Amino acid sequence: xAGRQERPVVPETGPVRWCVPGTRLTAVAMTCCDGAxxxxxxxxxxxLLRARDAMDRAYAQPLDVPxxxxxxxxxxxxxSRTFRATFGETPHRYLQRRRIERAMFLLRETSRxxxxxxxxxxxxxxxxxxxxxxxxxxxxxxxxxxxxVTTNVPTCFTMAWTRPGPARPAD
Amino acid sequence: xxxxITHSQIYVLDQDEALDFYVGKLGMEVGADAxxxxxxxxxxxxxxxxxxxxxxxxxxxPRLPEETAQQVRALLTKGAAGxxxxxxxxxxxxTYETLRGKGVDITEEPTERPYGIDFGxxxxxxxxxxxxxxxx
Numbered sequence: 001x002a003g004r005q006e007r008p009v010v011p012e013t014g015p016v017r018w019c020v021p022g023t024r025l026t027a028v029a030m031t032c033c034d035g036a037x038x039x040x041x042x043x044x045x046x047x048l049l050r051a052r053d054a055m056d057r058a059y060a061q062p063l064d065v066p067x068x069x070x071x072x073x074x075x076x077x078x079x080s081r082t083f084r085a086t087f088g089e090t091p092h093r094y095l096q097r098r099r100i101e102r103a104m105f106l107l108r109e110t111s112r113x114x115x116x117x118x119x120x121x122x123x124x125x126x127x128x129x130x131x132x133x134x135x136x137x138x139x140x141x142x143x144x145x146x147x148x149v150t151t152n153v154p155t156c157f158t159m160a161w162t163r164p165g166p167a168r169p170a171d
Numbered sequence: 172x173x174x175x176i177t178h179s180q181i182y183v184l185d186q187d188e189a190l191d192f193y194v195g196k197l198g199m200e201v202g203a204d205a206x207x208x209x210x211x212x213x214x215x216x217x218x219x220x221x222x223x224x225x226x227x228x229x230x231x232x233p234r235l236p237e238e239t240a241q242q243v244r245a246l247l248t249k250g251a252a253g254x255x256x257x258x259x260x261x262x263x264x265x266t267y268e269t270l271r272g273k274g275v276d277i278t279e280e281p282t283e284r285p286y287g288i289d290f291g292x293x294x295x296x297x298x299x300x301x302x303x304x305x306x307x
Binding site for chain 2: 045052057
């Protein structure tokens with residue numbers, strides 16, 4: 001009995017488990033395109049990440065929720081809800097911040113004018129672009145260009161760390 | 172004080188899937204694949220460069236409690252577990268075409284940078300990988 005008492009105590013209560021430890025591969029096994037993700041939450045995360053990657057890659061295209069939901073293999077309503085639950089902001093806001101981050105880059109590194117940059121990064125109207133830029137960055141594109149300094153580190157990190165604004169829920 | 176970086180680690184959800192991807196698709200070679208009993212020590216390296224190993228580790232017991240491992244897996248699949256690799260190549264566009272043909276998840280097309288030309292991809296689990304052709 002002494003031996004039993006020395007065993008570490010594993011609490012049986014706590015957060016709801018997605019699966020029983022040790023049976024992860026069979027208890028909630030699901031099929032997936034690459035077969036690598038076997039848990040339902042992990043599969044959902046990975047699919048949403050694929051859609052989020054598509055926004056980072058194709059930010060200049062007219063991406064909409066139905067197109068992104070198709071990438072994630074879910075319904076549009078489910079996509080927006082689970083994206084927000086997973087990444088803490090709506091897909092629309094995420095895409096806006098990606099586009100504004102690209103606009104900030106172009107304002108810093110090129111001499112293209114503000115209207116050209118607006119269309120370069122996927123906005124359909126200069127008015128929406130200026131309003132969104134100001135909302136996220138806190139100043140106008142022209143003001144930003146005057147005060148900007150250039151950076152020179154691997155671009156994937158610049159992209160992630162110079163994305164303006166906190167990842168806050170917003171519509 | 173130090174002489175080299177020899178091992179780095181990234182988390183993967185499944186080591187067999189990781190081998191399919193890192194060796195089968197990216198063309199890296201197995202550095203070590205040993206069943207230590209308590210874990211499978213699995214590393215890959217760039218072909219011919221065994222001096223720099225990447226450990227492909229599955230989160231789980233006994234090293235991590237199952238609850239913690241679940242959190243790691245959730246973060247990994249969100250792309251938030253911190254796994255980053257930057258690999259260099261002699262021909263970025265050719266490598267891009269090869270890997271795109273193999274169906275890997277491209278996150279960014281080849282793009283000219285101040286330091287060279289590079290593109291981005293993601294492994295099947297959520298780690299991000301950058302392939303760079305440095306400016307000569």
